Every structure is written in structure tokens, then in C-alpha cells.
Amino acid sequence: MSEKLLKVEHLYQYFPAGGFGKNKKYVQAVDDVSFYVKKGETLGLVGESGCGKTTTGRSLLRLYEPTKGRIVYDGKVLFDSGDVPMMDEDSNDILENGEPKFGKKTAVDMKPYRREMQIVFQDPYASLDPRMTVGDIVGEAIDIHHLASSKEERYQKIQRLLECVGLNSEHANRYPHEFSGGQRQRVGIARALAVDPKFIVCDEPISALDVSIQAQVVNMFEDLQAEMGLTYLFIAHDLSVVKHISNRIGVMYLGRLVELADSYELIFNSLHPYTKSLISAIPIADPKIARANKRIVLKGDVPSPLNPPSGCRFRTRCPYATEQCAAEVPKWREVSKGHFAACHNLEKVN
Ligand code: SF4
Numbered sequence: 001m002s003e004k005l006l007k008v009e010h011l012y013q014y015f016p017a018g019g020f021g022k023n024k025k026y027v028q029a030v031d032d033v034s035f036y037v038k039k040g041e042t043l044g045l046v047g048e049s050g051c052g053k054t055t056t057g058r059s060l061l062r063l064y065e066p067t068k069g070r071i072v073y074d075g076k077v078l079f080d081s082g083d084v085p086m087m088d089e090d091s092n093d094i095l096e097n098g099e100p101k102f103g104k105k106t107a108v109d110m111k112p113y114r115r116e117m118q119i120v121f122q123d124p125y126a127s128l129d130p131r132m133t134v135g136d137i138v139g140e141a142i143d144i145h146h147l148a149s150s151k152e153e154r155y156q157k158i159q160r161l162l163e164c165v166g167l168n169s170e171h172a173n174r175y176p177h178e179f180s181g182g183q184r185q186r187v188g189i190a191r192a193l194a195v196d197p198k199f200i201v202c203d204e205p206i207s208a209l210d211v212s213i214q215a216q217v218v219n220m221f222e223d224l225q226a227e228m229g230l231t232y233l234f235i236a237h238d239l240s241v242v243k244h245i246s247n248r249i250g251v252m253y254l255g256r257l258v259e260l261a262d263s264y265e266l267i268f269n270s271l272h273p274y275t276k277s278l279i280s281a282i283p284i285a286d287p288k289i290a291r292a293n294k295r296i297v298l299k300g301d302v303p304s305p306l307n308p309p310s311g312c313r314f315r316t317r318c319p320y321a322t323e324q325c326a327a328e329v330p331k332w333r334e335v336s337k338g339h340f341a342a343c344h345n346l347e348k349v350n
Contacts, residue, residue: 044246
């Protein structure tokens with residue numbers, strides 16, 4: 001599990017939000033995010049709502065065209081804005097006179113890659129067409145990519161996919177409203193699997209589900225991965241779920257990655273103050289241990305991505321912030337093997 005299937009280098013996603021010329025404003029949803037996903041692994045991406053996890057997942061699939069950065073999938077460049085350094089080099093400010101700077105852009109046609117790179121959406125209610133039967137929803141991707149040579153083969157494929165996600169063949173003739181939330185999410189997963197993908201962005205696939213169903217769906221993701229050798233980017237705001245399914249975990253805050261490490265290392269040896277506060281909020285079943293566990297409560301609200309704080313974006317809520325934190329963006333550095341963090345004061349924090 002060492003080969004890198006996906007590389008995201010210095011990814012930026014800025015959305016225009018009004019104003020003209022120098023006064024033009026941008027929602028800085030994703031800002032200089034770099035990571036890779038190894039073949040067959042699950043990389044978890046966590047952070048509170050609005051931190052840019054979903055935008056990162058959608059941008060790397062080019063459902064949103066990135067503002068800047070480089071995306072390499074299985075050795076092929078899917079997008080390159082032409083002016084970003086390599087992953088382990090520092091990036092510069094991207095706004096020049098209020099406008100993003102661009103180099104010579106390379107953006108390939110994504111259709112051949114849509115088969116290999118799929119997404120399971122957060123909302124199983126909104127992501128399925130209410131006027132289509134489940135059979136047609138799953139079969140649509142088979143039709144678009146010409147994956148069945150006859151009606152019978154298409155029918156067999158749909159039956160197999162439904163069984164694969166724990167539904168039965170008679171469900172193919174029903175409409176999405178006839179299912180529970182958990183079953184609808186299974187339909188969404190069957191649709192993603194219909195094209196034999198290698199890589200799936202799981203965008204908060206269990207957030208809309210009851211807690212009792214969440215475990216079933218997470219287990220199903222793990223079983224499918226073991227069976228089909230899938231690679232996941234698993235996005236969620238609940239660290240307790242992500243640590244269960246992920247090999248490595250990245251933590252995002254206000255559009256930037258602040259820490260990334262192996263799951264075990266991140267949970268038991270976290271370095272960044274924001275990660276520590278997220279970990280302290282994980283519920284503990286044993287009341288004795290829970291009482292002994294010190295909860296870190298952050299003060300204040302998350303600032304607006306329209307006007308993020310200078311330097312470290314976490315500084316307005318960080319108990320360890322210094323003047324340097326306001327003046328300089330902390331460097332993304334490898335603190336120990338495979339453990340990355342961005343903070344000026346790691347020695348003070350730990
Ligand atoms: Fe806190 Fe400064 Fe570290 Fe940011 S760089 S997390 S503000 S100590």
C-alpha cells in the first residue's frame with residue numbers, strides 16, 4: 001500500500017463573492033492544500049462545517065474547477081494551473097492586486113476518469129432523482145459508459161450491485177421515496193460502484209443517517225474496500241467515525257490542512273492545538289475515563305473564509321497564539337515520519 005494513486009498539490013479553490021477590480025472579494029474555501037492518497041488506503045478528512053473538506057473532495061474530482069493547483073491521478077495530470085511548486089515546496093500568496101494569478105493551465109477531459117473516480121454524496125435524499133427507479137439510477141452510469149452489451153447484461157449488473165450493497169433485486173423497480181435514509185445511501189453507493197471505480201470520494205456519507213445505521217454503512221464501506229481494492233477519501237466532521245475507518249487522517253481548519261498523520265498517531269500523539277481540541281470532544285463510553293479526560297473548549301466562532309485572519313488562520317481561537325502567528329503563515333512540515341503539521345509553536349503546545 002505504498003503507491004500514490006492521487007496527488008493533490010497546492011490546491012486552491014476561491015469563489016468570487018462580489019466587488020470589482022482590487023476590491024473583488026473571494027471566499028477562500030480551500031487554500032494551499034497538499035496531500036496524497038495511497039492505493040487501497042482510506043484517507044480521512046475531518047474538520048468542522050465550512051472548513052473546506054467537501055470543496056476539496058469536489059475540486060479534486062473537478063466537479064468544481066480548481067482556482068489553482070495540481071491534481072495527479074495514477075500518474076496522469078488531471079489539472080495543473082501551471083504555476084504551483086512541487087508538493088514539498090512552499091507556495092506563495094495567490095492574489096495579486098486582488099485577482100488570482102494563473103500560469104499556463106492544463107485541464108484534461110474528465111470523462112474517461114469519471115469511471116475510475118466516483119463520489120458518494122452526503123445527502124441521500126437530494127442526490128437521487130425522485131422520478132427515476134432505483135434500477136434506472138444505478139443503470140444510468142452503465143449506459144453512459146457503455147458497460148453492458150445487452151439489456152440482460154445491464155439487468156444482471158444492476159441486480160448484482162444492489163445485492164452487493166445489501167439491497168435485493170425487487171428494489172430495482174422502486175422509487176427513492178420508498179426507501180429509508182440508510183437504504184437510499186446504499187443506492188447512492190451502488191450507483192458509484194456501477195462503473196467499477198478505483199477511487200471514491202465519500203463525502204460525509206453517514207452524516208444524514210441514524211446512529212444505528214451509521215455503523216452498518218461504515219462496515220459496508222470497509223467490506224467493499226476489502227473485496228474490490230477500493231481507495232477512499234472519507235470526508236466527515238465526526239472524528240470518532242473517521243478514526244474507525246481511516247488509515248491516515250488529515251485535519252482541516254478554515255480551508256487549510258493543519259495536521260495529517262496515521263490514524264493511531266493522530267489520535268494518541270496529536271500535535272496541533274486544533275486537532276487536540278477535536279480529539280478531546282470525542283465521547284468516551286467509560287464514565288471514569290471520561291471524567292479524567294480534560295475537554296478543550298475553543299473560544300469564539302470560526303472566522304469568515306471571505307476575510308480569514310492573517311498568518312495562521314487558527315490564531316483567533318488558539319490559546320498559544322503569538323505575534324509571529326499573526327505575521328507569518330505556519331509552514332506545513334513533516335515533524336516525524338509521515339506526521340505533518342502547520343504550527344509555529346509546536347514545542348510550546350506539546
Ligand atoms: Fe496557534 Fe500559532 Fe500554532 Fe496557529 S501557529 S496553531 S496560532 S500557536
